[in-house]
Amino acid sequence: MPSEAQTETEKPPLRTAVFLDDDPDILDAAGLVLTRHGFSLRTAQSPDEARGLLYAETPDVLLLDLNYRRGDTSGEAGLAFLQEQLARTPHLPVVVVTGHSGMSIAIQAMRLGAQDFVVKPWNNERLVASLRAAIDTPPRVPADLPPQDLNLERSERELIKAALGRHQFNISHAAKDLGLTRAALYRRMEKHGL
Secondary structure, three states, X not given: OOOHHHHHHHOOOOEEEEEEOOOHHHHHHHHHHHHHOOEEEEEEXXXXXXXXXXXXXXXXEEEEOOOOOOXXXXXXXXXHHHHHHHHHOOOOOXXXXXXXXXXXXXXXHHHHOOOEEEEOOOOHHHHHHHHHHHHHOOOXXXXXXXXXXXXXXXXXXXXXXXXXXXXXXXXXXXXXXXXXXXXXXXXXXXXXXX
16 A cells, blocks of 8 residues: 555646636636646736746746736737746746637737637636646747737727738728628728728
8 A cells, every 4th residue: 555655746746827817706716627637826816916926936837818907808918918928938838818808819919929828718628728738838939029019909900901902992802801791891991090
């Protein structure tokens, strides 16, 4: 019969994760799931609190919500925090957890260096699999890119202008290129004064 010391040494080491999200219920739910799957979870409800955790100890993975104020869906604060952390620790695996920001922001986060994203409300198995894959797959460190404008309104306006230019102002083709209906493109053009 193995001794307690042997049993303890046979257990796989706990993986550490830091999760930045302003919603305590989300953090509690993640804690329940992740502790059952061999993770030690540290939680933060603000970027400053997360910085303190990340400066004290480098975790195996960072889970990152992109909005930290009620009603904010721009993702700008989260993208800025992501860039800051990856500049400090470029090999830190990051999984973005998004709810209100949508897919375009999650994709932008991946372009900046996040390894994956999970949509709220998440599937528990998908969340755990995403974290394990992020830890097991070395992060790709993005090349030095020129600074990007993270203002979504300006970015959307520029994307619309570029699509219109590519298609010689053919609204149908530009809308298809942008993944929009013609009506949606007209509304966005009007919104941006195009």
